[in-house]
Amino acid sequence: MKKHEFNRLIQPIRRIFCPENRNPYARKRVAGCCVLVGILLIKMVGACQNDGLIAIGNTRSFLPKLSQYGIFQGNPANLNPSADFHLYELASTLFTDYAGKQRLIKLPPGTSLAAQGDGFPAFPSGTMLVKTFYYDKNQRDPSNGKVIIETRLLVKTDLGWNVATYLWADDQQEATLVTSGFTKTVNWVDGNGTAQVIAYHVPSERECTTCHQLSGDVVPIGPKLRNLNRPVTRNNRTLNQLDYLQQAGILSALSSSSVSALPAYSDADLPLETRARAYAEINCAHCHQAAGYAASTKLFFNYELPYDQTTIARHKGQIIHLMETGKMPRLGTTVVDQTGLALLKSYINSLP
Amino acid sequence: MNALPFLLAALMPLTLAGQPAARQRPHRASIGIQVSPLLGYRTIGTSTVDQRVVTNRNGLEIPWWGYTASISLSVPVSKRIALESGVGYVSRGYQTRPQALDWPGTVSDLPLSSTTRFGYHFLSIPGKATYTFGTGKLRGIVEAGFSMNVFIDQRVTIITRYAERETESASRKEVGVSRFSLFALIGAGVCYPISSRINVTLAPVFQYGITPLRPGLAVREHLYSGGVTIGLARRF
Incomplete structure (x- = not known):
């Protein structure tokens, strides 16, 4: 030039x-x-800082390695809980891309959960909820082993709940704290013998607190007393889980018959409406309720809410469309829950 | 990658506002369409807490093709300088390397590998200045500016490869990515008139996301893309 x-x-x-x-x-x-x-x-x-999520910062820090919490004993890959951590199960569970889940609770010594109706019990400060997500390599033959993906912690302090996610290493011996999310390829053989491959998403802290919040406070989703009120097998004995938790000293004294029970939506013997509402309660209502993330939609799925107040009737087509296209749930899944979709479709088509 | 050079480069068009007030307008405004194949990727910052995520992602992810298509209005402000804006659709992202899949040995017809593609779709509103230089029919152009990107959705596609076939499945999400993101863009190329009113342009363009793709995370991720824009503009 x-x-x-x-x-x-x-x-x-x-x-x-x-x-x-x-x-x-x-x-x-x-x-x-x-x-x-x-x-x-x-x-x-x-x-540009608006990503449609609700970020609620932690009030405590988390250790960098999961092993530092002593949650599992022996080979970590076996997910064998230590003595302080107690297994609990839910009647109806949140769908997370067909992952299997192990749920554990640890309370500070000398404390217990206090019932408050059939909703969330009062969790003492220091409560730790542990949820580990895994896939059986072959769901038709669990002896082929499992792939553990992540463990999520909810820890309560005097200031409220705190969230953390730990990503398991490929050797399944340790998990590392991650806050920014991660997408991992996961493959397994499903119950029909079909190969499945998905891009499993480990959520970021911001994603965690978006669903795990009510009115700006972080809360658990699953362990409401009515969702814990189900039979379980412990020490080769089948008993009501609320009774078991009392025997284990985790739950304060109450009569399990005084607590309502959320039905298992997987139980095909139950009425269609009961199953569909139970599915919506655990898969949709944490956001779709008056104090939830999706409150502005005015579409509420709380199980205890009378049908007339849910506005399901006004949103029938939209519910199916958003689920079919994978736009709902907005977080926490990467594939459509075909079983859940079929259940909700049947229910909505049955409505006048 | 440091965003500062791109920010400075993109701010350069502001200097054009300092042109003398008494401008002659030898050219009239033009309307154009542009398409561009893009090769997209991302930068991710280091993070003490999420170092494992950064290491894993850097080991796994590679660039992937996207594209942009837009219409624009160009208004000359001097003999050689024009301001341009419009609206377009941008698809950019990246993908993982093919990952070998490990299966329990008792099942037949299993996929051998998979690739995951992360596609981000935006409505883009660029604002840029174009400087034309040279004489004769074939002229050079230099352009710089910003592009405001409005997030539409994120599509994660899994490509599963069997011995003799391939399948795809995709999921779409509309949250978790900044609803608005700002990209700096710079480009240079050539412009050629194919008739008295119609010009064709060919310009390699580079865009870099100044704002992070996902706000508030320890791992700051910035998308960028490069491509060759092919444009057709008609003067009024």
């Missing part, structure tokens, strides 16, 4: 920065323009 061509190229820039070339009117215009663009940029960058 010749010198005069270069000079012509940079002439506009020289007009700004070289006083002898600067037009006073242009200078004012440049200043005004820069201020306006600056304000616009700041506003735009501010808007």
Whole structure:
């Protein structure tokens, strides 16, 4: 490039920065323009912080390795809980891309859960809820082993609940704290003998707190007393889980018959409406309730809410469409729960 | 990757506002369409707490093709400089390397490997300045500016490869990504008139996300893409 061509190229820039070339009117215009663009940029960058999630910061820090909490004893890959950690099961469970889940609870010594109706019990400060997500390599033959993906912790302090996610290493011996989320390829053989491959998403902290919140406070989703009120087998004996938890000293004294029971939506013997509402309670209602993330939709799925107040009737087509296209749930899944979708479709089609 | 050079480059068009007030407008405004194949990727910052995520992702992920299609209005502000804006659709992202799949040995017809593609779709509203130089029919152009991207959705596609076939499944999500993101763009190329009113442009363009893809995370991820824009513009 010749010198005069270069000079012509940079002439506009020289007009700004070289006083002898600067037009006073242009200078004012440049200043005004820069201020306006600056304000616009700041506003735009501010808007860029909106990702549609609800971030609630932790009030305590978490250790970098899962093993530091002593949750499992022996070979970690066996998920054999230590003595302080007690297994619990739910009647109806949240769908998470067909992952299997192990749920554990640990309470501080000398404390127990206090019943508050059939909703969440009062959790003492120091309560730790542990949920580990895994896939049996072959669901038709669990002896082929499992792949453990992640363990999520909910830890209560005096200031509220805190969330953490630990990503398991490929050797299944340790899990590491992750806060920013991660997508991992997972494959297994399902119950029909079909190969499944998915991009399993380990959630970020922001994603965790979006679903695990009511009115801006982090809360658990599953362990409401009515969802714990189900039979379990412990020490080769089948008994009501609420009774078992009392015997184990985890739950304060109450009569299990005084607590309502959330049905298992997987139980095909139950009425269609009961199953569908139970599915919606555990898979949708944590957001779709008056204090939840999706409160503005006015579509509520709480099991205890009378049908007339749910507005399901007004959203029938939308519910099916959003589930079919995978847009709902907005978080926590990457594949459509075909069984759940079929259940809700049958229910909605049965409505007047 | 440091965003500062791109930010500075993109701010350069502001200097054009300092042109003398008495402008001649030898050219009229033009309306155009542009398409561009893009090769997209991302930068991810280091993070003490999520170092394992960063290491895993850097070991796994590679660039992937996307594209952009847009319509634009270009208004000349001097003989050589024009301001341009419009609206477009952008698909950009990245993918994983093919990952070998491990299966229990008792089942037949199993996939051998899989690839995961992360596609992000945006509505883009660019604002850029174009400087034309040279004489004759074939002229050079340099362009720089910003593009405001409005997030539409994120699509994660799994490509599963069997011995003799391939299957795809995808999921869409509409949250977890910044609803608005700001990209700096710079490009340079050539412009050629194919008639008295119609110009064709060919310009390699590079775009870099100044704002993170997902806000508030320890691992800051910025998308970027490069491609060759092919444009057709008609003067009024």
